[in-house]
Each structure stands twice: as structure tokens, then as C-alpha cells.
Amino acid sequence: MSQKILKSIQDVPATFIGNNTDLTIDAIAIDSRSLQNGPQTLFFALVGANNDAHQYIKDLIAIGVQNFVVTHIPLECEGQANFFVVENTLTALQQFAANYRSLFDFPIIGLTGSNGKTIVKEWLNFLLSPDYNIIRSPKSYNSQIGVPLSVIAINEQHNLGIFEAGISTHYEMEKLEKIIKPTIGILTNIGSAHDEGFVNLENKIAEKLKLFEHAQVLIYNKNEIINTFINPEMKIFSWSFDCKDADVFVSKKSALDKTFLNVQFGKQRFDIKIPFQDMASVENAISCVMVLLYFKYDEETIQNRMELLYPVEMRLKVKNGINNCSIIDDSYSSDFQSLKIALDFLESQKQYKRKTLILSDIFQSGLSNDELYTKVSQLIISNKIDRVIGIGETITAFEKKFANCITYKNTAEFISKFDDLNFANETILIKGARTFQFEEIVSLLEEKTHETVLEINLNAISHNLNFFKSKLKPNVKIMVMVKAFGYGNGGFEIAKLLEHHKVDYLGVAFADEGISLKSAGIHLPIMVLNPETTSFPAIIQHQLEPEIYSLKGLHAFLKIAEQKNLNQFPIHIKLDTGMHRLGFEDNTIADLIATLRGNQTVKVKSILSHMATSDDLEFKDFAHSQIDLFEKLSCKLMTELQIKPLRHILNTSGISNYSDSQYDMVRLGIGLYGVSNDVEEQKKLENVGTLKSVISQVRRIASGESVGYGRRFIADKPTKIATIPIGYADGISRGWGNGSGYVIINKSKAFIVGSICMDMLMVDVTDIECAEGDQVIVFGESPTVTYMAQKLNTIPYEILTSISQRVKRVFYRE
Structure with a gap:
């Protein structure tokens, strides 16, 4: 694999600058936070609207990474590693993946559509895996970045690929087509998802079909609109409920929780039973039947395998577990690529230092078992897993490759020994192939509560964070409010995700919220907005940073700071510019300056105020009066005290409505959780x-x-x-x-x-x-x-x- 990677990167237009031309590269990475980065990693320093990975290259070199694809070499990194300098690192990643794909010659199924891509992909993997060694996109890796990362996972032992491609606007599919190069195309349901990126439905269909420009066949639900956009020279294999001119005509009827399909294909006519009734699942199942027919499977095999289809869980879930444990549930798939993703997720969401992995046999790796479990062992070591519990006959045979490992031949044997394993105060990743029925293990480990749950979409939080970050001027920092139990959504888990995204500050209302986060392992600086004077000792003990809003509070904090011999302890000065809730007013600024001048026990880390009407443009004049007063008072403080702290006054609505007043930092609150009072902005946020x-x-x-x-x-x-x-x-x-x-x-x-x-x-x-x-x-x-x-x-x-x-x-x- 390393030779193919080396050839692929050498074929990308780039200027090589480095000391070592004898490169050994065995892995591709784009995330500097992954514990899997090491000496044999080739790191692509991607540049996005909200982040530039070049700023992390120095840290990566420090942990041993030696090979980088960059647009420029950071000054402090010159001569310290090997660099491939390119014009655009994302384009280079895509070119690299296209080069890599061209080194393999076996059938590739490419899927696109508005809905159903991931489900059809997972079902096809299940249906075809008895006969093929399949490489497929992990989870829903179907984007401009996800597709190249998926394709790069191909190795010499694979003989069938299944990759999905998702686009949200024009010109994206042409890039993905060059990377996937599908020989067999599947167009799933075309719906309203991502409509905003296209002129109309017809425009969306035309863009989607570009994936199949060089495919040998296109499988789709026959449709007059779609037909007009298909190249007449393309071979098609169509199905329909209504049109008997389709290659395959399907009729259906439902009974209990099943659907019975009658399939007519040429002279063949046979029935299929599937364990679903909803139309989306039925259509996805028919797409799978079409592939089996195209591959010339016999009727009995199709019937037997289709009846065994199952609901696809596309989520990695974090749940509360017994004995103060945190559970990451990925109990429906077990392949090498998705294990890497799950381990990264474990690191980003771990609530406890102790980490346990419960892992089943891994299938379809394309590697020999010895090579596979050697690589798995290396992954586990790099991710600093404390305990491994292997379940399956194969992983049991390779138990000695893992440190602190215990194995069981099957799930039933594990369950019988469950009480002896002493799960407590740890984060547990449960990762298993469906045949091992790890949902039984999840049920044993999950905290028992009533059936009402609040599901929190971490992808949506990441999306909303990046949406607001895209509105910020360069170098403006961001504080995210996680007070009130993360606005009801959960404190630690969201704080952990925000730490993963490298936000600059977290904000909480009271000291106990900050203490809880610090005690759970959050390292970001945390500002306490409403500290009571009785909480000052605890704030100091847990390295929280208090907002000081009155002379009384300041004197109380300084007294404790002097008693503890503190030096430059960070505090934040709150100014009242019109909210009239908390803060120093204009007539108290002189006393504030007198109290702080020359004091070395504290350091003013930031000066802030709070807007009362940032969400209501009818009060625009009042809002500007607050900003003007903040400018006046904060400048006076800075001049008199000769300090340069961060300044911040904007909340979520302020970020959008008063972008000229971002100062050094903004405070993101309700917007992170998908709520805006602006109708147009609301459309761009995702429900959390x-x-x-x-x-x-x-x-x-x-x-x-x-x-x-x-x-x-x-x-x-x-x-x-x-x-x-x-x-x-x-x-x-x-x-x-x-x-x-x-x-x-x-x-x-x-x-x-x-x-x-x-x-x-x-x-x-x-x-x-x-x-x-x-x-x-x-x-x-x-x-x-x-x-x-x-x-x-x-x-x-x-x-x-x-x-x-x-x-x-x-x-x-x-």
C-alpha cells in the first residue's frame, strides 16, 4: 500500500522540499487531533472557511509526523520535515485519490441521489459480501473530502467497491466522478435535500447524473424527467412500479410489518419478502435487487438474502452507562476504516481517562488476518486504549497481539462473564459486526431510564458552529456558552466537542457548572459569568476565570487572591452599557481603575458588556449607543491601566446584526443549538x-x-x-x-x-x-x-x- 500511496502523491503537481527522498508513507490524514498520526502519515493541510491546518504542522512534527502536503511551509517548520507544496491542498487530495483509484481495476458501484445512499450501500455490502471482498465508504463519507478518504482505503485484496457521492451545488460531482470512476451507477431517490444549491429539480438531476458519465450501466427508477437527462448512449437498467417498459417491473403489497414484492424481469417472475413497509425502505431494497439481478444472482439467493435485510444505524451514539460509565454505541458494523473513525470519535467524546474497547472480529479488510490484527493493535496503542475486550473466534486467535486484552469466542460467552468485568468510571466504545448482536451488550451497559430521550446531533452543532465562525473577521476569537446544562442539551458532551473544534473559551453561568466541566477533563479556559463571592475559592482552585461586575465583588476577589499569593490570575471585567443587569457603570470606572492600578494578583483577561436589543433591529439606535459606550469605557480602562485585554460585546444575534463590532471575541449562545430569530438565518442552521x-x-x-x-x-x-x-x-x-x-x-x-x-x-x-x-x-x-x-x-x-x-x-x- 505504501508504494501505491507514494506513486500517487508523486503524480500530483507539487514542489517537493525536504531532506529525505526515501519516503515511507502508509496512511493519509487531514485531522491534526487524531491520535493515529505518526511517522508514516502523509498529512494534507486543508484550508477551510473557518480553519487552516497549517497552524498545526509544528505540533504534528513534534509527535513524529514527517510528510505534509501544504500551500506554504510555516516559517518555524522549514527544514524540519518533508513538504509537497501545492496550489490548493483539497485539490491535491482529490488528485491524489484519483491517481490512487486508477491503480486498481475491479468493479466499482457509485451511488448518488438525495436520499437512501448510505442505506443502499450498507445493504449491498451485506448482500454481496459472501461473494466479494468489498471496500466501501465508511458511514456517510460522501463529500468532497469524504470521497477521497474513502477511495484511499482500497487495497490489493479488494475486488468490489461501493462508494457514495453527495453534492450540494454545481461542479462538485465532476470532481467526485474522477475519484470514484464508477463502473456501475445507482441513482437513488431524488428529493428536496440540499435544494438550495441548485436552480431547480432538473438542474439537480443533471448534476447528479455526472457521476455516471463513464459508467458501464445506470440503475434507476424509471422516470420521465430523469430520462431526458440520460445520455442516449448510456446503458440503463431501470425498474418501475408503473411503467411496464422498464427492464424490471415491480408490484408490492404489505402485510403486518413486511412488504411482498413481485419482480418481473424478462421471462423471470418471482416474489421477494422484505422486513419493511415504509416506501423509502422499499425503494432502497429494490435498488439492491436490481444490482443482484445485474450480477446474475439466482432467484433463490436473492429471496433468501433480501429477507434478511435489517435497519441501518448510521449514527455513533453517546449514552450514559452503568456505574458512572459513558457508552459509545457503534454496534452495527466492524471494518477497519470505520474502526479508525470510531476511535477518533472516542477520543473527541471521552468522558473518563480510562478507555475500553469492546471489539468483534473484523470483516472485509482486504488484509490477511495477521496483517489486519497487527494494524488494529497499532491503532489501539496509538489511541491509548486501556483495556480491549475481543469477541469472536478470529480475534481470540490473535489475542496476544493486544496488551491488557481478554477475549471471548462469542457474545453469549461475554454476557455470561459480564459480572466479572467490573465496568466503572470509564468510556467504553462498543464496536461490532451485526452478526455478533452487540446491541445486547449495549443494553447491559446502558443506564436504565424511561423511554423519553433528547437526541443531540453533534454534526448539527459542528455545522452551526462553523456557520457562525464563517461570519467572523480574521483573528476574532469565539467564546461558546454552555451554561444551563448546554441550553438543556447536555454540558460535558458539547463542551468536549467544542474543545475538539478548538474554540477559544467556554462560558458558564455559575461556578458549579465550570467545576463540573473541569472535573470531567475539559481543558479549555472557562469564564464564569455570574460568580457569587462565596464561590471565589472554588473558582481559584479549579482554575476558572470569574467575571467581575462590581467593586464589592472585585474587593472580595482581590482579598482572597492576596491571601493565596496569586499572581496575574485571569479575571474579566463586565461593563454595564445599558442592559442594567450586571456591570460597572460609567460613574464607577474611576474607582475600578484605582483599585486595579498596580495590582499584580490579577490580570484583566477581557473587558465585556452585554447588548439588550441585538436581536431586534427596531432598537438599532439603542444598540449602537451601547457599542459606543462600550468603546468609550473599555478604551479608558485600557489607556489608564496600560493593558490590552480581549474585548467582546456581541452575542449570537449581535454576530449577525452588528458585524462591525466583533472586537477581539464574540460570544455564541443559542445559535449553536440551531435557533435564530432571523428567518433567513434560521434556514441555514441545523436542528440540534x-x-x-x-x-x-x-x-x-x-x-x-x-x-x-x-x-x-x-x-x-x-x-x-x-x-x-x-x-x-x-x-x-x-x-x-x-x-x-x-x-x-x-x-x-x-x-x-x-x-x-x-x-x-x-x-x-x-x-x-x-x-x-x-x-x-x-x-x-x-x-x-x-x-x-x-x-x-x-x-x-x-x-x-x-x-x-x-x-x-x-x-x-x-
Whole structure:
């Protein structure tokens, strides 16, 4: 593999500057934070709207990385490593991957579409893996960066590839086509995802089809609009529910939780049973059938394998575990590439220093078992895993390759010994192939709580962070507010992600929030915005940084600082410019200066103020008056004290509405969690939290019967009622009851009837097909917290922060 990598990088237009031409390169990296970087890594220093990896090259050299693809060599790094200097590092990565792909000659399936790409890819891997050694995109690595990283994982033992390609605007697919070079194309469902990047649906279809420009065949659902964009010379293999001119005609019927498909292909006619009923899954399953038919599988094999399809879990989930453990659930796949991704995720989300990996046999690596488990051992060592638990006959045979490892032949044997393993105070990554049924292990380790959960999308948080960072001027720092349990979304997990993204500061309201984060291992500087004087000793002990907003508070802190012989301890001075909540006013500035002048026990790290109307442009004049006063008072402090601290006054709305006043730092709050009061800006943010529950019971009541306390709902006709185990003790406002609010069940609105109880609410499901155990969405994409806030005459902050901590938080990454 290293020779192919070396040939591929040497074919990229670049100027080589280095001391060692005898390169050994065996891995490609783009993330400086990965513990997997080492002497044989080739690091591409990508430059994005919000980050430039060149600034981390010095640190990478310090840990042994010696080979870099760069646009320029940082001054302090000249002569210390090997550099391939290029015009654009992303373009170089894509060219490198295209060169690498050209060194292999076997069938490649390329998938694109608006929906279903990852599911079809995973199902095809399952269906074809008994007969092929498959390389596929890990997770949903389908972007301009994800695709080249996926293709680079090919090795000599693979004989079939399955790669997905996703685009959001023009000209992107042409680049991905050169990298994937699919021989077989699959166009999945075309929907509304990423519509904003295209002129119209037709434009989107035309762009998607560019992936198949050189494919030998295109598999798709026959459609008049799509047909007009397909090159007449391209060989097509089409299917349809309606058009009998398609190559394969399919009819369907549903029964219980299954769908029966009747497939007509030429003279063949046979039935297939799949364990799904929803149309999306049915269409994805038919795409898989089409590939099996194209590969000339017999009817019996197709029938047997399709019946075994399963729901695809595309998320890495973080869950609370027993005995103060943190669980990372990746229990549905086990391949080498996804293991690398999962280990990076473990490092970014670890809550405890002790790290345990529960790992099944790894399949389809394209390597001999000896080489594979040697590489796995190296991965585990580089990621500093404390304990390895292997499950499977193959990994058991290679147990000696791992330090501090215990193995079991199967999951049942592990479960029988579970009580002897003493899981406590550790972060546990559970990574296993589906056949090992690791969901049973997750169930054993997961903390038992009720069925209502708040799911937190970490990808959405990253997206929203980067959206606001893109609005900042160069060198403007960012403080992110994680107070109030991360606006109800969870404190530590979000703080850990923000630390991974290298934000500059975290902000909390009270000392105990900051102490909790520091105790959990967060190293970022944390500012305490509302410190009580009684908390000053604890703030100093845990290296938190207090906001000082009054002379009384300043004198109290200085007294303790002197007693502890502190030197230059960081503090933050809050100015009141019109909010009239906390802060030094104009008439106290002279006393503030007199108190701080010459004092060496503290250091003014920043000067800040808070805007009262940054979200309401009707008060633009008042907002500017606050900014002007802040400029005046902060300049006076800086001049009189001869200091140059950071200055910051803008919150989330201020970042967007008063961009000329970003100063040295901004404070991002509710925007991180996907909420904006600007309609256009809201469209560009992603939903972070989805509150889910289940139906506990379904009953029918007659006309005239009532529901709930006080008989506030009386049926005027026979009505079907579903009870949901969530109530005002979980944070749902009682004002949301009695027909004001609704939940989503099976994509339909179910309005709340009667009063919301402490632990339950009831909804009308008369016109909705549903059953006990069905999923219920309380808020998320619909209803949004913004919509709920409007109906309840409050603000989204209150909706989010009201969700009780008895509601389990589940963090996931797509």
C-alpha cells in the first residue's frame, strides 16, 4: 500500500522540499487531533472557511509526523520535515485519490441521489459480501473530502467497491466522478435535500447524473424527467412500479410489518419478502435487487438474502452507562476504516481517562488476518486504549497481539462473564459486526431510564458552529456558552466537542457548572459569568476565570487572591452599557481603575458588556449607543491601566446584526443549538435537539367521555387516544396541552388533549395508524422549539432549558 500511496502523491503537481527522498508513507490524514498520526502519515493541510491546518504542522512534527502536503511551509517548520507544496491542498487530495483509484481495476458501484445512499450501500455490502471482498465508504463519507478518504482505503485484496457521492451545488460531482470512476451507477431517490444549491429539480438531476458519465450501466427508477437527462448512449437498467417498459417491473403489497414484492424481469417472475413497509425502505431494497439481478444472482439467493435485510444505524451514539460509565454505541458494523473513525470519535467524546474497547472480529479488510490484527493493535496503542475486550473466534486467535486484552469466542460467552468485568468510571466504545448482536451488550451497559430521550446531533452543532465562525473577521476569537446544562442539551458532551473544534473559551453561568466541566477533563479556559463571592475559592482552585461586575465583588476577589499569593490570575471585567443587569457603570470606572492600578494578583483577561436589543433591529439606535459606550469605557480602562485585554460585546444575534463590532471575541449562545430569530438565518442552521418518546398505551373512548384531570377534554365523537410517558416534570409546559400543541406520530400531527400531567400527556390519534411502542417526536424538525415558543408566548431558550435532566440525553454523530 505504501508504494501505491507514494506513486500517487508523486503524480500530483507539487514542489517537493525536504531532506529525505526515501519516503515511507502508509496512511493519509487531514485531522491534526487524531491520535493515529505518526511517522508514516502523509498529512494534507486543508484550508477551510473557518480553519487552516497549517497552524498545526509544528505540533504534528513534534509527535513524529514527517510528510505534509501544504500551500506554504510555516516559517518555524522549514527544514524540519518533508513538504509537497501545492496550489490548493483539497485539490491535491482529490488528485491524489484519483491517481490512487486508477491503480486498481475491479468493479466499482457509485451511488448518488438525495436520499437512501448510505442505506443502499450498507445493504449491498451485506448482500454481496459472501461473494466479494468489498471496500466501501465508511458511514456517510460522501463529500468532497469524504470521497477521497474513502477511495484511499482500497487495497490489493479488494475486488468490489461501493462508494457514495453527495453534492450540494454545481461542479462538485465532476470532481467526485474522477475519484470514484464508477463502473456501475445507482441513482437513488431524488428529493428536496440540499435544494438550495441548485436552480431547480432538473438542474439537480443533471448534476447528479455526472457521476455516471463513464459508467458501464445506470440503475434507476424509471422516470420521465430523469430520462431526458440520460445520455442516449448510456446503458440503463431501470425498474418501475408503473411503467411496464422498464427492464424490471415491480408490484408490492404489505402485510403486518413486511412488504411482498413481485419482480418481473424478462421471462423471470418471482416474489421477494422484505422486513419493511415504509416506501423509502422499499425503494432502497429494490435498488439492491436490481444490482443482484445485474450480477446474475439466482432467484433463490436473492429471496433468501433480501429477507434478511435489517435497519441501518448510521449514527455513533453517546449514552450514559452503568456505574458512572459513558457508552459509545457503534454496534452495527466492524471494518477497519470505520474502526479508525470510531476511535477518533472516542477520543473527541471521552468522558473518563480510562478507555475500553469492546471489539468483534473484523470483516472485509482486504488484509490477511495477521496483517489486519497487527494494524488494529497499532491503532489501539496509538489511541491509548486501556483495556480491549475481543469477541469472536478470529480475534481470540490473535489475542496476544493486544496488551491488557481478554477475549471471548462469542457474545453469549461475554454476557455470561459480564459480572466479572467490573465496568466503572470509564468510556467504553462498543464496536461490532451485526452478526455478533452487540446491541445486547449495549443494553447491559446502558443506564436504565424511561423511554423519553433528547437526541443531540453533534454534526448539527459542528455545522452551526462553523456557520457562525464563517461570519467572523480574521483573528476574532469565539467564546461558546454552555451554561444551563448546554441550553438543556447536555454540558460535558458539547463542551468536549467544542474543545475538539478548538474554540477559544467556554462560558458558564455559575461556578458549579465550570467545576463540573473541569472535573470531567475539559481543558479549555472557562469564564464564569455570574460568580457569587462565596464561590471565589472554588473558582481559584479549579482554575476558572470569574467575571467581575462590581467593586464589592472585585474587593472580595482581590482579598482572597492576596491571601493565596496569586499572581496575574485571569479575571474579566463586565461593563454595564445599558442592559442594567450586571456591570460597572460609567460613574464607577474611576474607582475600578484605582483599585486595579498596580495590582499584580490579577490580570484583566477581557473587558465585556452585554447588548439588550441585538436581536431586534427596531432598537438599532439603542444598540449602537451601547457599542459606543462600550468603546468609550473599555478604551479608558485600557489607556489608564496600560493593558490590552480581549474585548467582546456581541452575542449570537449581535454576530449577525452588528458585524462591525466583533472586537477581539464574540460570544455564541443559542445559535449553536440551531435557533435564530432571523428567518433567513434560521434556514441555514441545523436542528440540534430532538425530543422523543413512545406510545405507552392506545385506547378508544366513546362520545361524551373525558380525558385527563378536570375533564378538560370531552370527546364529541368516538376517539382513539394515545398516552405518551412525558409530562411537565420532564419540562413540557402545561400551556402546551388542551389542543394548543401537538406531537408527531408516524409523520402525522397528533394534537394534545386534556391537561398535561406530571409524567404523561395524551394525544388524539383517531386518524393515525399507530400502536403501542411507536415513536413520538415531541419537538425537533416539527414542531420546532421556535414554533412552540411562539405558541406559548415565550422564547426558545425557555423551551430548551426546561427539559428535565431525568430525560436521558443521547448524543450521536451521523
